[in-house]
Amino acid sequence: MGRIITLREALGEAMSEEMRRDESVFLMGEEVAEYNGAYKVSKGMLDEFGPKRVIDTPITELGFAGIGVGAAMNGLRPIVEFMTWNFAILAFDQIVNNAAKTLSQSAGQFNCPVVFRGPSGAAGQLAQQHSQTFESWMGNVPGLKVISCIDPADAKGLLKSAIRDNDPVCIMESEIMYGLKGEVPEDEYLVPIGQARVRRSGTDITLVSFNKMVLVCLDAAEELAKEGISAEVIDLRTIRPLDIATLVESVKKTNRMVVVDESWPMFGVSSEVAYQVQKDAFDYLDAPVRRVNAADTSLPYASTLVDEYLPNPEKVIRAVKEVMYVQA
Amino acid sequence: MADVAEKAKTKLKYSKEQYLEWYHIMMLIRRFEERTLLAYSQQKVRGFCHVYIGQEAIAAGLKSALKPEDGIVTAYRQHGIALMKGASPNACMAELFGKATGIVKGKGGSMHFFLAENKYFGGNGIVGAQIPIGTGIAFAEKYKGTHFLCVTMFGDGAARQGSLFESFNMAMTWKLPVLYICENNFYAMGTSVNRTSNVTDIYKIGHAFDIPSEPVDGMDPEKVHEAIEKAAKHIREGKGPYFLEIKTYRYKGHSVSDPARYRSKEEVEHYKALDPIEILRDRILGSNVVTEAELDAIEEEIKDAVDAAVEFADNSPLPDPSELFTDNYMQEDYPFIKD
Numbered sequence: 001m002g003r004i005i006t007l008r009e010a011l012g013e014a015m016s017e018e019m020r021r022d023e024s025v026f027l028m029g030e031e032v033a034e035y036n037g038a039y040k041v042s043k044g045m046l047d048e049f050g051p052k053r054v055i056d057t058p059i060t061e062l063g064f065a066g067i068g069v070g071a072a073m074n075g076l077r078p079i080v081e082f083m084t085w086n087f088a089i090l091a092f093d094q095i096v097n098n099a100a101k102t103l104s105q106s107a108g109q110f111n112c113p114v115v116f117r118g119p120s121g122a123a124g125q126l127a128q129q130h131s132q133t134f135e136s137w138m139g140n141v142p143g144l145k146v147i148s149c150i151d152p153a154d155a156k157g158l159l160k161s162a163i164r165d166n167d168p169v170c171i172m173e174s175e176i177m178y179g180l181k182g183e184v185p186e187d188e189y190l191v192p193i194g195q196a197r198v199r200r201s202g203t204d205i206t207l208v209s210f211n212k213m214v215l216v217c218l219d220a221a222e223e224l225a226k227e228g229i230s231a232e233v234i235d236l237r238t239i240r241p242l243d244i245a246t247l248v249e250s251v252k253k254t255n256r257m258v259v260v261d262e263s264w265p266m267f268g269v270s271s272e273v274a275y276q277v278q279k280d281a282f283d284y285l286d287a288p289v290r291r292v293n294a295a296d297t298s299l300p301y302a303s304t305l306v307d308e309y310l311p312n313p314e315k316v317i318r319a320v321k322e323v324m325y326v327q328a
Numbered sequence: 329m330a331d332v333a334e335k336a337k338t339k340l341k342y343s344k345e346q347y348l349e350w351y352h353i354m355m356l357i358r359r360f361e362e363r364t365l366l367a368y369s370q371q372k373v374r375g376f377c378h379v380y381i382g383q384e385a386i387a388a389g390l391k392s393a394l395k396p397e398d399g400i401v402t403a404y405r406q407h408g409i410a411l412m413k414g415a416s417p418n419a420c421m422a423e424l425f426g427k428a429t430g431i432v433k434g435k436g437g438s439m440h441f442f443l444a445e446n447k448y449f450g451g452n453g454i455v456g457a458q459i460p461i462g463t464g465i466a467f468a469e470k471y472k473g474t475h476f477l478c479v480t481m482f483g484d485g486a487a488r489q490g491s492l493f494e495s496f497n498m499a500m501t502w503k504l505p506v507l508y509i510c511e512n513n514f515y516a517m518g519t520s521v522n523r524t525s526n527v528t529d530i531y532k533i534g535h536a537f538d539i540p541s542e543p544v545d546g547m548d549p550e551k552v553h554e555a556i557e558k559a560a561k562h563i564r565e566g567k568g569p570y571f572l573e574i575k576t577y578r579y580k581g582h583s584v585s586d587p588a589r590y591r592s593k594e595e596v597e598h599y600k601a602l603d604p605i606e607i608l609r610d611r612i613l614g615s616n617v618v619t620e621a622e623l624d625a626i627e628e629e630i631k632d633a634v635d636a637a638v639e640f641a642d643n644s645p646l647p648d649p650s651e652l653f654t655d656n657y658m659q660e661d662y663p664f665i666k667d
Binding site (some may be wrong): 026057058060062063064065066067068069070071072073074075076078088093097098103104105108109110111113142143145165166167194221234235241242279 | 399401432433434435442443449452453454457460461462465467468471472478491494497501606644654655656657658659662663667
């Protein structure tokens with residue numbers, strides 16, 4: 001039997017367990033120590049590990065991300081928390097030009113085992129600058145691994161794997177999902193990076209998603225079931241590397257796919273999933289792969305505009321019916 | 329005869345061996361870089377290429393004043409620093425030639441040499457990116473409880489980057505063992521220092537963070553050595569970072585493709601008269617402790633070493649195309665997207 005805990009607690013447990021296990025692991029970021037984390041993910045960690053290993057930084061994303069890269073090159077395993085990935089844009093030089101490229105530039109002499117983590121995506125009416133998703137930005141970069149997951153058990157196991165990983169890993173969480181509850185195993189466990197998970201089995205349509213849009217897909221699947229449509233829901237969990245085999249396997253069974261992706265439509269995760277599936281499973285597809293994305297706009301403040309912008313179960317159901325050629 | 333008698337009175341401050349070590353590394357860098365420029369003109373070296381000619385005294389002072397376990401990270405004008413840190417001329421020249429025997433297997437080129445076993449954390453191609461990285465390397469030394477420091481080098485151009493201000497602030501707040509060195513050669517590519525800021529005494533930037541900060545004459549290895557030794561002592565006592573603005577001059581353009589027309593002929597000639605190698609040579613010979621023949625022997629040895637490096641690089645194989653997919657991930661079975 002497991003325990004029911006929140007995503008916030010699951011992530012905190014993952015970091016604390018790894019810090020107990022390995023002296024070289026430390027956490028740094030804005031408000032992670034004395035404030036117990038802007039979203040309380042690191043609650044209690046300063047008390048347990050002390051200020052040497054749980055470190056409040058000034059508001060200097062580029063600077064502390066770079067300190068994380070340098071510390072990782074010199075034998076440590078930093079966890080760098082961004083209050084949100086929106087602020088991490090200031091640190092992209094260190095993530096993209098340095099963390100991702102150190103191993104290649106040095107031809108294997110220096111690796112960079114750093115974890116960059118924080119929330120991503122829309123989180124209420126936060127307006128244009130605080131609502132973006134970053135999976136496709138980071139997923140575009142060779143040298144990085146990218147995780148985006150809100151299920152407490154999976155997120156805990158993936159974060160532990162990321163901390164132990166010898167490559168740099170970016171982890172996207174969600175502000176409004178930190179309170180999400182789920183069952184986590186009692187004993188020590190890891191979830192491997194690079195494996196998708198089938199969250200609901202189905203036979204008529206494959207819904208592919210990640211992060212909180214998985215919940216939108218599950219809601220849509222529930223509604224579709226009432227109409228006799230059996231939807232399989234796949235949670236990618238890892239964006240890079242992408243578990244293409246699980247997607248292809250599902251499409252061979254359902255022959256149809258809708259990708260639900262909170263990122264903007266162009267050049268995003270949904271584009272890559274659709275490409276890979278048409279390449280490897282063309283003969284199994286009975287309809288084009290469709291996608292439901294955020295709107296191709298910046299996200300404004302007003303609630304009606306937020307609703308219009310984001311994917312929701314109704315939009316997913318509409319797309320499913322289109323690829324199934326049934327009347328809406 | 330009076331001249332000789334006068335010179336004979338010049339007493340050297342340090343041991344004969346010290347001067348010969350300085351002379352050796354400075355001359356090695358000078359000759360290596362001259363051959364680099366020649367090879368570039370022959371199209372054996374490609375890409376961006378920035379040589380260290382004129383700045384050799386800084387490498388010399390670093391070599392003598394630091395411990396081998398101290399880390400160094402610098403920018404892309406980095407051949408000389410790598411050689412000083414013990415990189416072999418063969419591996420460095422082969423790297424410039426893009427060969428599999430290069431110091432990073434032909435994957436980095438002129439801007440990116442690394443030597444993990446000697447704690448050379450590389451040449452970084454993004455102006456100022458190495459400043460937080462060097463700060464993080466120093467962070468790790470303190471975290472591990474060592475008494476080693478990290479020298480973090482950058483040019484006068486990088487001194488205007490935000491990464492410097494962020495790093496200075498955290499390094500001083502957390503008392504990190506980092507020695508910041510600005511090699512001020514007075515030009516950020518083609519833009520002179522006085523056109524980039526109202527503050528042209530770059531060392532004064534450190535004062536805003538209460539970091540002990542000083543200017544240093546970078547054309548004299550003795551002065552560089554003494555400044556670094558003093559700074560390193562301060563850092564090893566746990567007092568936090570130190571900042572040296574070492575004033576130097578590059579004789580050549582910013583990169584091989586830069587004719588440097590923004591500088592007057594008179595200015596370049598003025599600095600060439602201050603050539604750090606000529607000054608050192610005069611000082612050594614003036615002491616009568618070292619004979620001209622001894623210096624000639626060093627030069628001969630270096631000439632042979634650089635000749636051998638070029639021959640080694642010429643005769644080395646190019647990387648196998650399959651190397652494209654190595655060293656991107658530590659994970660050995662990483663599933664690259666190939667179509």
